[in-house]
Amino acid sequence: MNEKESTKDKIIKTASRLFQIQGYHATGLNQIIKESGAPKGSLYYHFPDGKEQLALESLQVTAKFVLNQIAEGLQKSSDPVIAIQSLIHDMAERFEKEGYEGGVPVASIALETSLISEPLRNACQSAYGNFQDAFTQKLLSSGLEEKRAIELGIVMNSMLEGAFLLSFTMGDSQPLRMVAKQIPVLLK
Amino acid sequence: MNEKESTKDKIIKTASRLFQIQGYHATGLNQIIKESGAPKGSLYYHFPDGKEQLALESLQVTAKFVLNQIAEGLQKSSDPVIAIQSLIHDMAERFEKEGYEGGVPVASIALETSLISEPLRNACQSAYGNFQDAFTQKLLSSGLEEKRAIELGIVMNSMLEGAFLLSFTMGDSQPLRMVAKQIPVLLK
DNA sequence: GTCTATAGGACGATAGAC
């Protein structure tokens, strides 16, 4: 049906990448326009509310991508310990390959915009809530009691985000690797 | 000896606070000058390398403060489980009281500057390394084997940072509380 | 050491022709 959305999609794709790597304030609309090859006039046609709206839609695309990655990784084994470990190892591997090119999804936007934009804050909260739910669902399906599954979903999410942040900053996938190693202890 | 550093100290104190709450790019030198009450001319007198140098020294102050908080918290009990739990609970409590006013120490600067400034990246790495070491030392002193103490130091640091980031974004101290709750499982 | 004024550039956003 919508085959002609390529311009808007191109802008969002470029914006998603730049926002994640550079952050919200360091990424200018001019840079997005330049790198996406789209005309500046069309930016405000597709995103009449400007930078905030563009960041919002870009963040939603990023969050959907990450959620999908988590969900797919968790499907690889019925055993939640193995599934979560393999998910984190996959991320560590991708980090080792891509280096800094992925930034830290959601976190960079969350820290910069949570206090200045309600729509963006809500989108970040929703993204993290979805990540957390994916872990909780996996734990529930393996027979864990509900209260404990929710608690551990929160903890898994915290560990993953923290390890990602530290791996990024230290330039070393060790935090991700070490966190993965503790999953059996935590879930046993 | 140095009783006349009050102007420079005032600038650093204000800058530390603003950088942590708003981030690097969203915080202007004009705002720092205005809120600190210091004259703009003196900013470039005390920090000839400009914003980067100011952010560097501010980050070091913040990192020292956080490290001190961690070290003090860990001293409260010889049992590392109790000590780490009480440390995280203290942070959760402070978060519940202060709300967003503390930002997420180090992380906000780390995400925004690690890719654009080597001195700032190094300072962030050093800060995280020190946090991690504090945990590792505590675990070593309680008789844990060295390799495992180092691994768990990395994991503790990741969990704490991740939980802090999530608590900040979600506006809820639950991630910190839940992470604290898992410490006995992880260290037993 | 302090203060003011200002340079010089980037930014987000808009207007209006096409």
Add this chain to the structure above:
DNA sequence: GTCTATCGTCCTATAGAC
């Protein structure tokens, strides 16, 4: 839908009087 020109604002940084 696209494109260009431009406005007003903010930024970092500097120059030079005091």
